[in-house]
Each structure stands twice: as C-alpha cells, then as structure tokens.
Amino acid sequence: xxxxxxxxxxxxxxxxxxxxxxxxxxxxxxxxxxxxxxxxxxxxxxxxxxxxxxxxxxxxxxxxxxxxxxxxxxxxxxxxxxxxxxxxxxxxxxxxxxxxxxxxxxxxxxxxxxxx
Amino acid sequence: xxxxxxxxxxxxxxxxxxxxxxxxxxxxxxxxxxxxxxxxxxxxxxxxxxxxxxxxxxxxxxxxxxxxxxxxxxxxxxxxxxxxxxxxxxxxxxxxxxxxxxxxxxxxxxxxxxxx
Numbered sequence: 001x002x003x004x005x006x007x008x009x010x011x012x013x014x015x016x017x018x019x020x021x022x023x024x025x026x027x028x029x030x031x032x033x034x035x036x037x038x039x040x041x042x043x044x045x046x047x048x049x050x051x052x053x054x055x056x057x058x059x060x061x062x063x064x065x066x067x068x069x070x071x072x073x074x075x076x077x078x079x080x081x082x083x084x085x086x087x088x089x090x091x092x093x094x095x096x097x098x099x100x101x102x103x104x105x106x107x108x109x110x111x112x113x114x115x116x
Numbered sequence: 117x118x119x120x121x122x123x124x125x126x127x128x129x130x131x132x133x134x135x136x137x138x139x140x141x142x143x144x145x146x147x148x149x150x151x152x153x154x155x156x157x158x159x160x161x162x163x164x165x166x167x168x169x170x171x172x173x174x175x176x177x178x179x180x181x182x183x184x185x186x187x188x189x190x191x192x193x194x195x196x197x198x199x200x201x202x203x204x205x206x207x208x209x210x211x212x213x214x215x216x217x218x219x220x221x222x223x224x225x226x227x228x229x230x231x232x
Contacts, residue, residue: 034220043122043209043223044160089159102148102213102221106159 004092006107013114019077021110023090026071030092034104035064035075038087047088048075080114087111118144120212122224129200129231137195137227139210145190146212150221151183154207166193200231 006023013019023033031052036044050057050064050073057064063076077084090107119142129135139149147168152160164174164185172185182204184196193212197204207228211221 036223041207041226041228043120043211043226045223046220049220103150103162103165104160104211104221105162109157109159111157 004090004105004107006090006110008110009108010111011113013080013112015080015082015114015116017080017114019080019084019112019114020074021088021090021112022072022074023092023107024070024072025092025105027092027094027105028071029094030105032093032095033064033066033073034091034093035062036089036091036106038089038109044089077112080112082114082116085112085114118212118214118220118222120146120210120222120224122210122227124227125225126228127230129229131201131231132199134196134198135200135229137197137208137210137229139193139195139212139224141191141212141214141222144212144214146193146214147190148213149187149193150211150213151185151193151195152209152211154209154226156207160209163195197229200229202231205229205231 004025034049035047037047038044048059048062061078066073088110091104093104121140123138149166151163154160163178164172166172166185166187168187174180187193209226211223
C-alpha cells in the first residue's frame, strides 16, 4: 500500500518535444506529491510538487497533472531540452502528522534522454 | 533557500573500518533528517529517520548496529557505517525536514562510499 509505481523506466525525446512521466499510488493517506530531478552523482532536487486539492500545477515548462479518483499523477515537460536529460523521480508523502509525517515514498525513476 | 550540505562527497575505505557521513542544514533548523541509500540506476531507499535529541527510527531490514545515526543538534545529523564491507558500497543521501517548507525536503548532494 506504500508503493508508488512509475513509468516508463526510460524515455527518449527529441529536443522541443513533450516528455510525459506517469505515477500511480495506492495509499489514500498521501497528500503531497513532489517530482525530483537527479543528475548523475548528485542528490535529487525538487522540481515541482502538488497537493490533492488541485488537478494541475504549472511552473515554467513543468506541469503536474493530478487525478485523485484514479490515484495517478504525471509530469509533463514541455519544449524538452538536452539539459533536461536526467533521472526523474515521483514521490508521495503525508503531511497530516503522525510518525509518517514527511516520509517520502519514491517511484522507481525514469531516465530521460533528450536528443538535440 | 533551504540548503543541506553533505560531507564528504566521496570516500574510499578499507573493509572493516568505519566511515562517518555528515549532513548539515545550513540556514534552517531541521528537527528531522532522513537518510537514504541508492544503488546504481535504482530509486532512493529510506534507511532511517533521524530526530533531534532522540533515537533514530530505522526502516525494516536496515541494521541499526551497522548504520549508526546521531542527530545531536538541530543542524547536524551523522551516519556512521561501521565495520564496512564491499556490499555497503553505495550512494548515501540525506534530506532535512523544515516545517515551513511543508513536504519539500531539501536533499544533500550525496556521498559515494566505496569499500575496498
């Protein structure tokens, strides 16, 4: 019930294209859904995050779409650039308090390659 | 913004020795820090939750006697890998929870541990 399933495992996109990564969760207690970007040899960096009270959040070229009833959320990267080539992780946590407060459950990761 | 500093960025040690990794919150107080382990091309696996002034909470399957965690102040948590073996070689990453950031825990840059 704690799992977050992420797909695809890898993704190749041409420069200027749209990259789409999907995640699904099971635990209905999750109420915070961040996306992280990780470059080789570095720690993850927060890209964008969403709470379940909204269905979409956009920050620059990055958009999260959230479907609460389906327990799914996705990351869309518009106008993908070679510099976006990295591993992307979705995650989920609960901010409701208790012993699980803030503990992130990560998806399996997606290796994105953007060809010039 | 909230910054987490992790040191060292890489370390090589001999089998049987101990290695200490430091995680510092630079511009905020972190009552809770999280320690993760990441194998190549895999996701982050939460090892333990470190709370300032109390014992760490370890995830199932993580040996608390091998991975000693100390969170003696609001800005510093340490992970000591004791009696290291080659199978402990991995990428270790910390993150720190800051209440004002809700779920957006900043991550350290990670420590690459190689045991020879």
